[in-house]
Amino acid sequence: MDGSDLPRLLLEAHRVLAADLDAELADRGYPDLRPGHAAVFLAVDRRSGTRLTELARRARMTKQGMMLTVDDLEQRGYVRRVPDPEDARAKLVRLTARGRRVAAEYRRAVQAIEQRQRRDLGERRYEQLREVLERIVAPEEHEVA
Amino acid sequence: MDGSDLPRLLLEAHRVLAADLDAELADRGYPDLRPGHAAVFLAVDRRSGTRLTELARRARMTKQGMMLTVDDLEQRGYVRRVPDPEDARAKLVRLTARGRRVAAEYRRAVQAIEQRQRRDLGERRYEQLREVLERIVAPEEHEVA
DNA sequence: CGGCGATCGTCAAGGTGCTTGACCGTTGCC
DNA sequence: GGCAACGGTCAAGCACCTTGACGATCGCCG
Numbered sequence: 496m497d498g499s500d501l502p503r504l505l506l507e508a509h510r511v512l513a514a515d516l517d518a519e520l521a522d523r524g525y526p527d528l529r530p531g532h533a534a535v536f537l538a539v540d541r542r543s544g545t546r547l548t549e550l551a552r553r554a555r556m557t558k559q560g561m562m563l564t565v566d567d568l569e570q571r572g573y574v575r576r577v578p579d580p581e582d583a584r585a586k587l588v589r590l591t592a593r594g595r596r597v598a599a600e601y602r603r604a605v606q607a608i609e610q611r612q613r614r615d616l617g618e619r620r621y622e623q624l625r626e627v628l629e630r631i632v633a634p635e636e637h638e639v640a
Numbered sequence: 641m642d643g644s645d646l647p648r649l650l651l652e653a654h655r656v657l658a659a660d661l662d663a664e665l666a667d668r669g670y671p672d673l674r675p676g677h678a679a680v681f682l683a684v685d686r687r688s689g690t691r692l693t694e695l696a697r698r699a700r701m702t703k704q705g706m707m708l709t710v711d712d713l714e715q716r717g718y719v720r721r722v723p724d725p726e727d728a729r730a731k732l733v734r735l736t737a738r739g740r741r742v743a744a745e746y747r748r749a750v751q752a753i754e755q756r757q758r759r760d761l762g763e764r765r766y767e768q769l770r771e772v773l774e775r776i777v778a779p780e781e782h783e784v785a
Numbered sequence: 786c787g788g789c790g791a792t793c794g795t796c797a798a799g800g801t802g803c804t805t806g807a808c809c810g811t812t813g814c815c
Numbered sequence: 816g817g818c819a820a821c822g823g824t825c826a827a828g829c830a831c832c833t834t835g836a837c838g839a840t841c842g843c844c845g
Contacts, residue, residue, distance in 0.1 A: 499679075499682075499698075499699070499700075499777075500661075500678050500682060500750040500753070500754070501657060501750070501753060501754050501757060501769075501770070502654055502657035502658045502660075502661050502675055502678070502753065503654075503675070503678060503679060503699070504770065504773045504774065504777065505650050505651075505653050505654035505657060505773065506650075506651070506654040506658075507700055507773075507777045508650050508773045508776045508777050509647055509648075509650035509651040509654055511776055511777055512646060512647040512650060512776065513647045513651070515647075516645075516647050530647055530648070533645050533647070533648060534644075534648060537644075537645060554644070554648070555644075555652055605645040605646070608645070608646060608647065609645070609646050612646065612776070615775065615776075616772055616775065620768060620772055623765060623768055623769075623772075624646075624768075624769065624772050625646065625649070627761055627765055627768075627769050628646075628649045628650065628652075628653045629644075629649065630760065630761065631653045631656055631657065631757070631760075632644075632649065632652045632653050632656055
């Protein structure tokens with residue numbers, strides 16, 4: 496009745512939940528945050544900060560792509576770049592005080608989304624969904640256990 | 641270890657499979673086709689053709705968005721627009737002969753992707769994945785059966 | 786210690802796959 | 816026959832990346 500192929504279905508599902516996440520954050524008073532920012536807020540080490548390249552690796556994207564996101568967050572005052580004392584090439588992306596507050600909201604917003612899905616899908620199906628997606632995204636980490 | 645939230649995970653999974661689909665089509669001799677085109681090739685009625693608005697509805701996107709895709713396919717000679725005899729406002733998007741050949745390749749390419757996933761995930765998990773995704777995308781069609 | 790390939794961050798450009806907004810012509814119902 | 820609703824279109828813009836190229840620094844090998 497709809498005929499969507501699997502790749503497209505994944506994209507559509509992403510959009511639905513990304514819109515939900517956006518709405519959650521707007522409700523919590525941060526209308527300028529977008530779903531893509533989650534990749535940083537949820538991946539950055541809260542105390543020490545994290546290198547750009549490492550953030551990119553965690554989000555499975557290029558460092559150039561991650562830079563655009565970090566640039567955006569820096570401009571909005573949520574993170575700042577500080578030199579990495581251990582390597583003069585590197586910088587650490589670190590949350591500002593404001594950024595830490597937002598990171599907390601982010602985690603709550605994501606939890607709200609995921610809990611809604613748990614409720615709608617049931618615990619077992621939810622867990623399987625996550626497992627299956629991670630398997631598609633990073634097959635080598637799910638070798639014949 | 642990766643920290644991706646569910647919306648992001650869906651996006652990442654989409655990208656993996658969309659890249660696979662792209663590769664499948666390139667292998668089959670159509671390097672100019674992109675995953676997004678599937679929304680048309682798999683949704684258009686093979687004989688009669690289908691209205692733009694209806695295609696958009698099936699793909700769960702705006703008619704303007706669908707127009708861009710159809711424009712692209714028309715320029716490449718895969719579809720053409722013909723007036724709808726039943727409504728002077730409307731046009732039918734119809735496959736050309738070339739378009740029909742490609743639609744067949746598309747279905748095969750999508751099948752190849754989906755069969756690989758069936759193999760990697762197992763039949764049961766694959767079916768559940770589809771069901772769950774459709775549920776997220778179109779909740780009203782999955783009301784308390 | 787000197788050279789050199791690898792790594793970190795950055796700049797620039799491009800691309801996919803949409804969106805919102807505005808509009809015109811046609812339809813069809815009161 | 817008047818008018819809201821619908822079908823298609825033009826225009827602009829946005830989210831979220833990509834590939835390519837490059838300078839600075841690192842660290843290993845000889």
